[in-house]
Structures are given as structure tokens and as C-alpha cells.
Amino acid sequence: MNQISIRFDRTWLTSFKHTIETGEHWSNWERFQLAFEAAEQQIIPQFDTLQCLKHLQTFQPLPHQIEVTRQVISEMHGRAILADEVGLGKTIEAGLILKEYLIRGLVHKVLILVPASLVLQWTRELNQKFQIPAMAQKKAWMWDSYDILVASMDTAKREPHRSEILKHQYDLLIVDEAHKLKNKRTKNWQFINQLDKKYCLLLTATPVQNEMEELYNLVTLLKPGQLGKQREFQNEFVAAKRKAKNEAQLRQEIQRVLIRNRRQDHDLPLTKRMVHTIPIELSPAERELYDGVTQFVQNQCRQGGTDPRSMLSLLVLQKEVCSSRDAVFHTLFKLFQKDGNPLSPEVASLIEKLRAVQYxxxxxxxxxxxxxxxxxxxxxxxxxxxxxxxxxxxxxxxxxxxxxxxxxxxxxxxxxxxxxxxxxxxxxxxxxxxxxxxxxxxxxxxxxxxxxxxxxxxxxxxxxxxxxxxxxxxxxxxxxxxxxxxxxxxxxxxxxxxxxxxxxxxxxxxxxxxxxxxxxxxxxxxxxxxxxxxxxxxxxxxxxxxxxxxxxxxxxxxxxxxxxxxxxxx
Amino acid sequence: MSNKVVTEVARNFIERYLYAYDCQIIESTPSYLHTQLSIPADRDLCNRPYYWMYVEQLNLPPQPIQLCLTFDPEHPPTDRPSEWIFPGSQRYQHFLQSAKRHGRFTSLFQNADENYRRQGSYPYQTWLGINFLVSYICEQKRDQIWELGINLQSGEIVESFYQQIKSLSWQTQLPPNRFTQPLKLKYIEALGELECYLEEKISLEDHDWAKQALTRLSEEQEQLQDYYPESQSNEEVLLEKKQRNLQLVRQYHPRIEVEVINGGFFHLDMLKYK
CATH class of the missing domain: 3.40.50.300 (P-loop containing nucleotide triphosphate hydrolases)
Incomplete structure (x- = not known):
């Protein structure tokens, strides 16, 4: 095969020459052997065998997680939607894939975008479980200085961060909670689309049951054209907003970019759930309050007709009275404030009842x-x-x-x-x-x-x-x-x-x-x-x-x- | 490989590293190893550049770190902090990197046999041995090591050179009563010969992997072409298409990269090595 290029790295030659000329820094036989053995331990002997498993000792990934890793790397070539059901370990799968690519030297610059509340958790898991030196992004200068960053999607898509990020070439982009990328017109979608990435993982637990167009948009982020052009897709695969046609063919196309494991397909080592319902008798004062609030809700419903907003606060009130006096008070107070009217006798009596509740x-x-x-x-x-x-x-x-x-x-x-x-x-x-x-x-x-x-x-x-x-x-x-x-x-x-x-x-x-x-x-x-x-x-x-x-x-x-x-x- | 074997490999490597780089072993038990690092080892393994800058600038006596390394997480030492070492741990990776960095070039003489010494002067035959790391890269990657040696007198090239000399014993100084023969090849010429040899060997290999990668690449490029038709696109869309196309090339384009792990001059005792 002629067209394949072979590149010889010769950067080492300068220091070799220097060593020969000066006679300094020759290593002895033992050190020379150690260097060779270190390289031997780090080589990737095959295209398809996962290396990351022998690197991980702090935990044992589950069989379906290992299978996902293999599939994404060998069959999907590093661009995939990971759509396991909640709780099957999408984060673990993404971590395994990232680890494998890092070990293989195919990935250096990595961006991981997650909801703000999960930034530290992701960072911690990557460090502790996978020994991946990921950093939580905190300052704007960090986009430049760190190779593996975990950041919140909301921060990343805003200036000045957005422009900074768009300047870089990422080897791997991971987006958690990717169902927020279903709409092409949103900032989120456009931002991810513009990002320069080689491999890309989109994690979501709910990709399939939704609107057909949303699925199309998600796939387009990974591989534009995988499901044809928008109009072709509409004609070929969409029967109604939520209904597909030519389902078998669509499924096949989607399976090339999407993996979904379901709980029922796997014998997962989940422990038992022991459920106890604890009946609680209300005190007389609490009973008074409960009945009073229920009465109030009923009356209001009858009077207010079907105004959705007041229905909503009534719903809240009825729920709150099952929780605590304090919760009811809060909402009653707001209801009253909004009205601006003097306290109606009905509300006044409720407040009396609130006061009467001692514990x-x-x-x-x-x-x-x-x-x-x-x-x-x-x-x-x-x-x-x-x-x-x-x-x-x-x-x-x-x-x-x-x-x-x-x-x-x-x-x-x-x-x-x-x-x-x-x-x-x-x-x-x-x-x-x-x-x-x-x-x-x-x-x-x-x-x-x-x-x-x-x-x-x-x-x-x-x-x-x-x-x-x-x-x-x-x-x-x-x-x-x-x-x-x-x-x-x-x-x-x-x-x-x-x-x-x-x-x-x-x-x-x-x-x-x-x-x-x-x-x-x-x-x-x-x-x-x-x-x-x-x-x-x-x-x-x-x-x-x-x-x-x-x-x-x-x-x-x-x-x-x-x-x-x-x-x-x- | 079982975890146990993997851990033994790691421990064995670390012990040899510590001896080779002048670290002191304070305590060694079946489950852990307590060591006082030497200064160069500390610099390589402990990632504290600011400390070393500070020590140098203020001319302070350096205090390299003591490490307690546990190989059996269930039985760590109870009386002192320790860290768990396994192949994927950051520290172990630092050991490997450090070893690679400091064991690059060598010039060695095969140990002279006492018996021959009295019989007069004998020549050494000089070989240039280079260990190449060949990486086959597309959207996946595979490595292979080539241990080539070339005789600097005759130009003869042998494969698995390193394997052949591994069991011999070596010293850094030319022993008395021995001499090296004049070389017919300069090392830089010899290196050229080795690269040429390797290139030919590689080109004779089966490169099905690269063909497949090219097929994938062109399939996806076609898909892209369909998705963004040339005629009806505005500038922004064309830019997007161009970027996506570059990403595809970055992802799939097959190539082979050759690096040097280490290498050097090996002076073989002609009386023994024939």
C-alpha cells in the first residue's frame, strides 16, 4: 500500500548526538533495560483489546459497561449516544472510554460538559475511580491550561467562555444530560455543534420515547447526515410527531450511533428494597387544620372555576398540609399577600388553626x-x-x-x-x-x-x-x-x-x-x-x-x- | 493477566527502579515498601516543581520525600500513611515515564572474561542497537516494538537484537587490554540504514486496517457531501461542513508513526559472540 505515510520522529537525535559528543548522560545497563521495559508495559498490542481494565483496580466495571466501551471504540469509532436507563452507569461507561483513549494516546484534550450540580461529582469520580487527572473548571484561564476539564454547560455556553472553548480542538467531548440538546434552535445545540471535536459522547437516559425530530437533532450532532437530510428523514421515517415509520430501518440506522441497555436485559447486582408504610395519627389540632385546608381548597375550586394558576397554588396547599404546618403557612401567606385584600374570615380561621398546632x-x-x-x-x-x-x-x-x-x-x-x-x-x-x-x-x-x-x-x-x-x-x-x-x-x-x-x-x-x-x-x-x-x-x-x-x-x-x-x- | 501477577510486575519494576536510581529502601514487607527517594527520583516522581525551584533559588539543603507504597490494599501499614500502587495509578505511571526518560542512550562493553585477559589484546565489535516503537494510528491505535541492530563494521542488520543481547552482562568502561575496531559506518549512516530497513518491512505488512479506515473515512465524507450540498449552502454552512470534514480526517486518517524508545552502542566481545 503506497499512500500510507510513515513518519519517523527524529527529535531524539539532537540529544543522542549531544551525548555522543560530550560523553555525558550515558545510562548504565540497568537503567537502559528499565526504560525498555517501561515502554513494553505501555504499548498497545492490539487495535481491539481494551487496555483500561488492567489499569483499574479500585472498582470492577460490570459486563454491560465493558461491552459498551468495546462497542463505542471498535464499532462506533468514538462517536456515540450512551442511552442506558437511569442507574446503569453511563458515567462509568464514559469514564472507561475516556480512560481507554487516554491510555492509547489517542486523546489529550478533553472537555466534559455536565449540569452545574454534577461538576464536582464527575471530577471526583474520574480522579478516584479512573485515576484520570480531571479538573473542575472554575476560572476562564483554565480552558487553556488544563487538558481535561469538567465544566457546567451553562457556564461554557456563555461568554467569555464560549469563545475561549471554540478556539480549541478537543479530542474528546462528553456531554452529560444530553437530552438538553434536542432542539436545533437552542444555544446549547448550536454551541455543541460548533465545538471542534474528534470523538464525542452524548449521555442521556431518555432519548427514544421522545419526538422524532429531537432524536434526529441529537444524531446530527454526532454525524450529520446519518439519518439523511431533515426532509428525507421526515418523509422516510416520521409518521407523526411521536410515531416512527419504517421502524426496523430507522432502528438499524440509530443502532449505529446509539447504545441503550435496559435493566431487564441484564442481571444486575441490585440489592433488595424493603418498604414500610408507617401510619401516623394526626393530633386533634393537626386534624382541624387538615380539614380546614381541605374545605378551603374545595370552596376555592368551586368559586374560582378553572383558572389554572389558582388551581396550581391550591394543589400545592393541599399537598403541603400533608407535609407540615410550616409549609402551609408559607403558601397561605403568599396567597394572602397577592390578594392585597384584608384577611377574609376563611383565611383568618385557617391561620387560627395553624397557630393551634403545637407539634x-x-x-x-x-x-x-x-x-x-x-x-x-x-x-x-x-x-x-x-x-x-x-x-x-x-x-x-x-x-x-x-x-x-x-x-x-x-x-x-x-x-x-x-x-x-x-x-x-x-x-x-x-x-x-x-x-x-x-x-x-x-x-x-x-x-x-x-x-x-x-x-x-x-x-x-x-x-x-x-x-x-x-x-x-x-x-x-x-x-x-x-x-x-x-x-x-x-x-x-x-x-x-x-x-x-x-x-x-x-x-x-x-x-x-x-x-x-x-x-x-x-x-x-x-x-x-x-x-x-x-x-x-x-x-x-x-x-x-x-x-x-x-x-x-x-x-x-x-x-x-x-x-x-x-x-x-x- | 491476573491482578496479582500485574501487581507483582509493578512491584518488581519499582524495586529495580529504586536500586537503579539510588533510592534507599527503609522497609520491605510482602505488602508494602517504604523508601527514601533520591533527589532525581523525587523530581521525577513527586511532581513538585515549585518546591525544587524554591530550594534552588534559596540554596537550601533539599529534602527528598519518603514514600510508603502498598501493593496489597487490604494490608497497608497501620502506623504510617501509604499509597496504593497498581498499574493504572498515577504514581506508577510516573515511575514508567521517569524510567523511559533516563534510560534512553547507552554505550556498553560486554564484560570481559578473566580467562582471556592474559592472552593479549582482543577487539570488540561495535553495534548500533535501536529500539523503535511503531504506532499504527487511525481512529484506533496499535503499537509494535522493533529491536534492530546494525553492525558498524559490516553493515549487517539483525532483528530482535535487544533480545539477543539481553542475557549478556555489560559494563560502561572499556576493559584493559581490549580495543574497538575502526568503524566503517558512521552512526548517522547506520541509523539511516535501520530506518530504511524498517520502512521496507512495514510497507510489506498487511495494511488492511488502513484500507478499512480509508473506507470509513470516504463513506462518512460522502454522507457529509449529501448532507451539505455544494450548491445551496451559505457561507456559514460551508464553514461548518469544512470543519466537520477536518474532524473526520483527524479521526480516521491512517498513518504510521515511528519513535525511538532507546538505543546505543553495544561493543560485543568477538571471542564470545559469534
Missing amino acids: SSKVNQAVQLIKEIPEKLILFTEYRATQEMIIRQLEQEGIYAIPYRGGFSRNKKDWMMELFAKRAQVMVATEAGGEGINLQFCHHMINFDMPWNPMRVEQRIGRIHRLGQENDVFIYNFATIGTIEEHIIWLLHEKINLFESVIGELETILEKMDGDDSLEKRLLHLIACKKDDLAIREELNHWGERFRLLKEEVLADEQQSSNRSCAQLH
């Missing part, structure tokens, strides 16, 4: 439970007011608890994680703080109040019940007797079996359900219509049945399509 039965229960469990525990609430109240109360009881929420700065989040890992017994987290943090070292969790959205519940559990958790996970659901909460927990726990096992297709099923109306709206409607317990139970039962049917449908679909794609591969 929180739920917190008492939490304190008792935490004292019985001498181990780390994470407690989730949806409301910041509740969070603060819990921390205060735990403190009074001599329990070391720390808060965690989305609004914290990156440093503070990291500091809180560190404190929880090393010193505090309890972390009290709000929903927003829940995403992206990994707490495998903790295996007890209290759902102090219950989100009315099953996906959010699953995300909470996912913080501690994930690969790497070595213990069975204990989940305690607080259910106040005779409230809407009791029904919700019954639905999620007994009816759709949300807690015991991971429902991999949860998101898909819920999306299909939402066609009807979200669970949240449905619940509010039930309350507004003053349904009695029996009627509520019946409605929820109906919802649960539909969920069950759709679940079967989705599972059958997936089975079919995976059979089909297997057939194609053979």
Missing part, C-alpha cells in the same frame, strides 16, 4: 425512627419550610442533620455531601436537591411526604438504591391516617408496586398515561369534587388498573422490538 406528629415519628436506626439516613421532603423545621427539631433532639437542596452553590453541595458521608447522621433533602447525587453509602430513607408524581418517587429512591449499594435498602413511607396521602401511598405501594422493584419503563408508561391527565390533576379534581374516601379509592383503583395495562403493553412492545433488533443483528 408535628410526623416529626415526632421521624425522631423516634432515627433514634432506633443508628445508621445514616436520608429524609426527603418536597418543601423547604418543612426541611428547615425538621432540621431544627432534629437538632433539638441532638441528632446531627444537614440540609441539601437544589439552590445550594456547587461548593456548598459538595461540602454537605462530604459532611453527610463523614459526620452527619441525617441528610434532609428537598426534591430539587435529589437529582444526580449518589449516596450509596446510605441505605435508609424516609419519605416524609409523598410526591404526587411517581417518577419523582423513583428518582428519590434512585439516590440510594443504585449500582454500588451493598446493603438492602429500607424505605419508610410516612402516611397520615385519613388524609389524601394515605390514598396515594396505597396507590403507589399496593396498587402499582412502585417501591419494591425498579420499573425501568416508568417514564414511558407515565407519558402514555398523561394523555389522560396527570395523576396530580386527577387527585386535585377528586378533592375539589368533595369525593368521599370510597369514591377516591375507586378512582385511584381505576388509574392503577390503567397503569397496569399500559405497563404490560409497554413491556410487550419493548420485548418485540428487542427481538426484532436481535434478529437484525444476526
Whole structure:
């Protein structure tokens, strides 16, 4: 073969010559041998055998993660969408691929773009698990001075950073949470498109169920033209916004750039989930307040008709009263402020009822439970007011608890994680703080109040019940007797079996359900219509049945399509 | 290779490095190794350039670091801090880099046998031995080592030269009563011969990998051509296309790069090596 070029490096010759002329710096036989053996240890003997595995000793990657690494490097040539389901270890896969390329000397300059809250976690994992000297980007000059940087997408796409980044040639670009790149018209998409990159990994857990055009845009970032031109794609593959045609062919095209592992396909070493529902009797004063708020919500619904915004705050109010007095107070206060009118007798009476509540039965229960469990525990609430109240109360009881929420700065989040890992017994987290943090070292969790959205519940559990958790996970659901909460927990726990096992297709099923109306709206409607317990139970039962049917449908679909794609591969 | 074997290779390498670079071994147990580094070793292994700048500028007595290296993470020493060494660890990689940096060039004489010494003067035959690292690069990579030697008297070239001389013993000084024969080839000419030889060998290899990479490259370039038709594109789009095309070339373009690991002059005892 003639056209292949061979380049001899001769930069060494100058120092060789110098050594010959001066007779200085000759190495002895032992040092000469060591140099040769060092080189021998570092060579890459084959194109396709992974080198990174023998370099890693602090943890053992799972078989599907190794397979993804091999596939991305050997078959996809370093440009791929990693789309494993949540919790299967996309970060590990990206780390393995990066490590392999670094060892092979094919990659030097690397940019890793992630949500701000995950910058330090990524940096830490790359350093500790993979011994990759990644730095968290903090200052503008760092784009130049460091080869492997982890940065927040929001920072990177803004000036002056944007222009700095666009000046560089990156050997590898990794984007986490890449579903934020689905729209061609966004700054995010255009920025990633402009970035000069050799290899590129896009990580997302939810690429397939979405709109066809979004999938097209994602693939275009990796390989423009892989799915044809936009119009051809529309004609050939799109039947409706969310519906594909020529599915088999489309799947084949997409499989060249996208890998998706699903939980059900792998025998993953996940520990068990032990679920306990803890019934809590409200104190008379709390009962008064609950009934009062429910009454208020019902009245308002009847008067206010269907104004969506006031519906929303009523929904919040009804949820908050299941959480704590403090949370209710906050929202009532805001409602009142907005009106500007003098306090209506109705609200005034609610405030009276608020005042009458002396303690929180739920917190008492939490304190008792935490004292019985001498181990780390994470407690989730949806409301910041509740969070603060819990921390205060735990403190009074001599329990070391720390808060965690989305609004914290990156440093503070990291500091809180560190404190929880090393010193505090309890972390009290709000929903927003829940995403992206990994707490495998903790295996007890209290759902102090219950989100009315099953996906959010699953995300909470996912913080501690994930690969790497070595213990069975204990989940305690607080259910106040005779409230809407009791029904919700019954639905999620007994009816759709949300807690015991991971429902991999949860998101898909819920999306299909939402066609009807979200669970949240449905619940509010039930309350507004003053349904009695029996009627509520019946409605929820109906919802649960539909969920069950759709679940079967989705599972059958997936089975079919995976059979089909297997057939194609053979 | 099992982890255990890999770790043994690492430990063996480090022990030999420490002896070769004048470090002192304070304690050695089956699970760990405690050492006082020499100054050059500290400079290479510990990555603290500012300390060394500071020591030099203020003319202070340097204090190289002591390292305690554990090879068995389950049984580290309990009375002092230690670090876990395995092939992928940064420190071990520093050991390898340091060894490569300082063992590049040599000029050695085969140990003279005492028995022959009395019988008068004998010549040495000089060889230039070079260890080449050949890297085959496209979007993937593979390396191969070539250990070539050339006789500077006859111009004869042998492969696996290093393997052949590895088991011999060597010294840095010309022993008494020995001499080297005048060379017919200058080392720079000899090097040219070796490169030429290697180039020919490489060109005779099967380069299916490169053909495949070129096919992939042209397939993707075609796809790009379809996606951005020349006729109806504005400047911005053309720029995008050009950039993407350069990325493709960077990713797939097959090439072979040859580096030198190390090399030097090996004076062979003609009485023994025939």
C-alpha cells in the first residue's frame, strides 16, 4: 500500500548526538533495560483489546459497561449516544472510554460538559475511580491550561467562555444530560455543534420515547447526515410527531450511533428494597387544620372555576398540609399577600388553626425512627419550610442533620455531601436537591411526604438504591391516617408496586398515561369534587388498573422490538 | 493477566527502579515498601516543581520525600500513611515515564572474561542497537516494538537484537587490554540504514486496517457531501461542513508513526559472540 505515510520522529537525535559528543548522560545497563521495559508495559498490542481494565483496580466495571466501551471504540469509532436507563452507569461507561483513549494516546484534550450540580461529582469520580487527572473548571484561564476539564454547560455556553472553548480542538467531548440538546434552535445545540471535536459522547437516559425530530437533532450532532437530510428523514421515517415509520430501518440506522441497555436485559447486582408504610395519627389540632385546608381548597375550586394558576397554588396547599404546618403557612401567606385584600374570615380561621398546632406528629415519628436506626439516613421532603423545621427539631433532639437542596452553590453541595458521608447522621433533602447525587453509602430513607408524581418517587429512591449499594435498602413511607396521602401511598405501594422493584419503563408508561391527565390533576379534581374516601379509592383503583395495562403493553412492545433488533443483528 | 501477577510486575519494576536510581529502601514487607527517594527520583516522581525551584533559588539543603507504597490494599501499614500502587495509578505511571526518560542512550562493553585477559589484546565489535516503537494510528491505535541492530563494521542488520543481547552482562568502561575496531559506518549512516530497513518491512505488512479506515473515512465524507450540498449552502454552512470534514480526517486518517524508545552502542566481545 503506497499512500500510507510513515513518519519517523527524529527529535531524539539532537540529544543522542549531544551525548555522543560530550560523553555525558550515558545510562548504565540497568537503567537502559528499565526504560525498555517501561515502554513494553505501555504499548498497545492490539487495535481491539481494551487496555483500561488492567489499569483499574479500585472498582470492577460490570459486563454491560465493558461491552459498551468495546462497542463505542471498535464499532462506533468514538462517536456515540450512551442511552442506558437511569442507574446503569453511563458515567462509568464514559469514564472507561475516556480512560481507554487516554491510555492509547489517542486523546489529550478533553472537555466534559455536565449540569452545574454534577461538576464536582464527575471530577471526583474520574480522579478516584479512573485515576484520570480531571479538573473542575472554575476560572476562564483554565480552558487553556488544563487538558481535561469538567465544566457546567451553562457556564461554557456563555461568554467569555464560549469563545475561549471554540478556539480549541478537543479530542474528546462528553456531554452529560444530553437530552438538553434536542432542539436545533437552542444555544446549547448550536454551541455543541460548533465545538471542534474528534470523538464525542452524548449521555442521556431518555432519548427514544421522545419526538422524532429531537432524536434526529441529537444524531446530527454526532454525524450529520446519518439519518439523511431533515426532509428525507421526515418523509422516510416520521409518521407523526411521536410515531416512527419504517421502524426496523430507522432502528438499524440509530443502532449505529446509539447504545441503550435496559435493566431487564441484564442481571444486575441490585440489592433488595424493603418498604414500610408507617401510619401516623394526626393530633386533634393537626386534624382541624387538615380539614380546614381541605374545605378551603374545595370552596376555592368551586368559586374560582378553572383558572389554572389558582388551581396550581391550591394543589400545592393541599399537598403541603400533608407535609407540615410550616409549609402551609408559607403558601397561605403568599396567597394572602397577592390578594392585597384584608384577611377574609376563611383565611383568618385557617391561620387560627395553624397557630393551634403545637407539634408535628410526623416529626415526632421521624425522631423516634432515627433514634432506633443508628445508621445514616436520608429524609426527603418536597418543601423547604418543612426541611428547615425538621432540621431544627432534629437538632433539638441532638441528632446531627444537614440540609441539601437544589439552590445550594456547587461548593456548598459538595461540602454537605462530604459532611453527610463523614459526620452527619441525617441528610434532609428537598426534591430539587435529589437529582444526580449518589449516596450509596446510605441505605435508609424516609419519605416524609409523598410526591404526587411517581417518577419523582423513583428518582428519590434512585439516590440510594443504585449500582454500588451493598446493603438492602429500607424505605419508610410516612402516611397520615385519613388524609389524601394515605390514598396515594396505597396507590403507589399496593396498587402499582412502585417501591419494591425498579420499573425501568416508568417514564414511558407515565407519558402514555398523561394523555389522560396527570395523576396530580386527577387527585386535585377528586378533592375539589368533595369525593368521599370510597369514591377516591375507586378512582385511584381505576388509574392503577390503567397503569397496569399500559405497563404490560409497554413491556410487550419493548420485548418485540428487542427481538426484532436481535434478529437484525444476526 | 491476573491482578496479582500485574501487581507483582509493578512491584518488581519499582524495586529495580529504586536500586537503579539510588533510592534507599527503609522497609520491605510482602505488602508494602517504604523508601527514601533520591533527589532525581523525587523530581521525577513527586511532581513538585515549585518546591525544587524554591530550594534552588534559596540554596537550601533539599529534602527528598519518603514514600510508603502498598501493593496489597487490604494490608497497608497501620502506623504510617501509604499509597496504593497498581498499574493504572498515577504514581506508577510516573515511575514508567521517569524510567523511559533516563534510560534512553547507552554505550556498553560486554564484560570481559578473566580467562582471556592474559592472552593479549582482543577487539570488540561495535553495534548500533535501536529500539523503535511503531504506532499504527487511525481512529484506533496499535503499537509494535522493533529491536534492530546494525553492525558498524559490516553493515549487517539483525532483528530482535535487544533480545539477543539481553542475557549478556555489560559494563560502561572499556576493559584493559581490549580495543574497538575502526568503524566503517558512521552512526548517522547506520541509523539511516535501520530506518530504511524498517520502512521496507512495514510497507510489506498487511495494511488492511488502513484500507478499512480509508473506507470509513470516504463513506462518512460522502454522507457529509449529501448532507451539505455544494450548491445551496451559505457561507456559514460551508464553514461548518469544512470543519466537520477536518474532524473526520483527524479521526480516521491512517498513518504510521515511528519513535525511538532507546538505543546505543553495544561493543560485543568477538571471542564470545559469534
